Amino acid sequence: MENWLIAIIQGIVEGVTEFLPISSTGHLIVTGDLLKPDWSKAAGDTFEVVIQGGAILAVLVYYARDLLGQARVIGHDQPTQRLWAGVVAACLPALMLGVLFSSKIKEVLFRPTVVAWALIVGGILMYLIELRPRQARVRELKEIGVGKAFLIGAAQCLALLWPGFSRSASSILGGMLMGLDRPTATKFSFYLGIPTLGGAALVDFIRNRDVLGEIGMGSVAIGFITSFVVAYFAIGWLLQYVSKHDFKGFAIYRIIAGAVILALIATGVIHDTIRV
Secondary structure, X not given: OOHHHHHHHHHHHHHHHOOOOOOHHHHHHHHHXXXXXXXXXXXXXXXXXXXXXXXXXXXXXXXXXXXXXHHHHOXXXXXXXXXXXXXXXXXXXXXXXXXXXXXXXXXXXXXXXXXXHHHHHHHHHHHXXXXXXXXXXXXXXXXXXXXHXXXXXXXXXXXXXXXXXXXXXXXXXXXXXXXXXXXXXXXXXXXXXXXXXXXXXXXXXHHHHHHHHHOOHHHHHHHHHHHXXXXXXXXXXXXXXXXXOXXXXXXXXXXXXXXXXXXXXXXXXXXXXXXX
């Protein structure tokens, strides 16, 4: 398969799954195993970082007006200061765990079976949380506070420790458990992705950009643009969806997807090898 076509497919997968609670990492691992691109692991990892940057750019563009407004007043507006102090606090657990364990996790856990069970277990937890009676107490980003934000960031670490669980799912579910309503938990997950994913993507790209020649810069650009466009519409769709629906549909999808992956592994269509 041509590199440009693989780039489009991976860009679509990244754009759709990065902010939906269904795991972009898990879907990219499985998609990569199915497509079997003719490039090295280092080139593939860096390519995925680049197209992840496209999804983060979509967040910045989607929320450009809000972010610019906050930048103008953050020097004197306490609610805005509290919001971004919360975003920083929420990043700390993932930053610490990433520094300590990210390499070991990639060596041991980046395999389709791990992803499949993460999807299934995450789907079951999501469904159970939605069944749990609760009263949302926080309906605005600026009401979250540093303490709740830190705990949401700690919940986000589940995705780092268990590939396939989903950063979006863990942060949204963590927010809901902290008393946020679904739209606010979802929006905070988007904001949290800006420094968490954006910073990681930028550092990884700077360190490893030289290997992208294997793929071709034209194909890389195609993947980036595809991810940006698809993610932009996925953000808008998800915000509209959660304003009227719960996450049970995503939970059911995760369980079915995990079961399908296990079946494909059992039949030999997908090889259960560590992605290193």
